[in-house]
Amino acid sequence: MAATKLITLMKKCSTVKQAKQIHAHILINGFTFLRPLLIHRMLLWDVTNYRTMANYAYSMLHHLHIPDSFSWGCVIRFFSQKCLFTEAVSLYVQMHRTSLCPTSHAVSSALKSCARIHDMLCGMSIHGQVHVFGFNTCVYVQTALLDLYSKIGDMGTARKVFDEMANKSVVSWNSLLSGYVKAGNLDEAQYLFSEIPGKDVISWNSMISGYAKAGNVGQACTLFQRMPERNLSSWNAMIAGFIDCGSLVSAREFFDTMPRRNCVSWITMIAGYSKGGDVDSARKLFDQMDHKDLLSYNAMIACYAQNSKPKEALELFNDMLKQDIYVHPDKMTLASVISACSQLGDLEHWWWIESHMNDFGIVLDDHLATALIDLYAKCGSIDKAYELFHNLRKRDLVAYSAMIYGCGINGKASDAIKLFEQMLAECIGPNLVTYTGLLTAYNHAGLVEKGYQCFNSMKDYGLVPSIDHYGIMVDLFGRAGYLDEAYKLILNMPMQPNAGVWGALLLACRLHNNVELGEIAVQHCIKLETDTTGYCSLLSSIYATVEKWDDAKKLRKGMEGKDFTGCSWTSNFATP
């Protein structure tokens, strides 16, 4: 077959199977020079299974006897366009080892990929190569470089690259602008915005979301009305801005009036309802969506997981896997799903998912491992949790807090304290969640004095104890028999005590048979919660123990006909 014929075939070919046939012909005829062209053509396809494509492109590259820089550039650009950033960077490194001179496509795509995965080590080394290979005047490469620094928030370097650029495009301006917006430097952004020659929609949109994120919705609205042309993103930026300011109603108004909507509009709105705790409205919107993509499923599943509806989260996850057009779950899906399993204490559901990890094409990363630490710890497998914790690449605040809490609920107070000290040594500042775990640990170990010291040390880190922290302290004092201290703590709380706090006191009164405080506590509990049978039964058993039969009788009469055996409150505080 002639080379020209093969080139025509290449232009028509649209499946991997056809490409393989053409490739075979190329090999038979010895037209190796046609391989880069085939790769190039294939990568222009609009296909859904990028990973298969990417793997194939990669293997083609390695079948070339001497891969040329053009082919490398094509494949690297393809990977970065399809969001396979880690793969793109590793390809660039491989190419660099062959001592080929990269194309501008290769360099700019590699820089973009570094920016997305925050691989600054690689990014900066490519920065060095930019000078070596003489891309000082290439707008694409320089803009990608500027964008890299802009994205990680190093505005000084970003500005330096920008100032030294011989040619700037509107993209370069926008890149710098979005960096200032993200850094919250609105003054600089505003000044830059006024200087941009030939602003486009993206410049306007960046400025709008800058004002909206800073809480200045009024100014965002003004710009929105003044801008010469609006696109979908302009509307979406306004919706996101309203949601950031908590005005869900205005967000919904914009959502309803916009001329067209895309997935981003829907997801922004769903996430907004989720943050506001309005799960029903979120689900209603979700059901109205025509084409649900991965991100819309993720938003809805996360909505359930974050609003204490783990069963619904898992149900939706199962629905997602059963769709006609298969939606491939990703790491973010699993993070929410693991959180749901953890809330249910359902380790077996996770094991089922784990057995499908390869099918999903998901590799465990630190983020998922942290979610798993919480799951395993909650299910009592503290050793497995420790194993995951030790295998983390980097232990951050969330990982430490999850592990400390895990130790706390598993009665390993000394481990929790050790972890806390280790965390401080690594200069990671604790937050309220860390202290919840730590206080839980002291509570389970019954270490009253140390626990109280710990509670008082919160202010050293600028932390104000929440109602839950007070609840744990009341429980700790109360169980140890320091009922007066527990009561004093409640009276001195800076906020209104809730049923949980009074309930902890009531339980302590039951343990130590204190009628006076028990009556006070139960009165507050009844005032604060509708389902009060559990509280009453606790009080009644106090009466019974101290042989106040009349009071016990009276109380039981009041509860007649009510079933309090399955009361969730009593099981929450059940003694070990």
Added chain:
DNA sequence: ATAGGGTTAG
């Protein structure tokens, strides 16, 4: 090459 969307701990 730039804007607008979904992840983990109580």
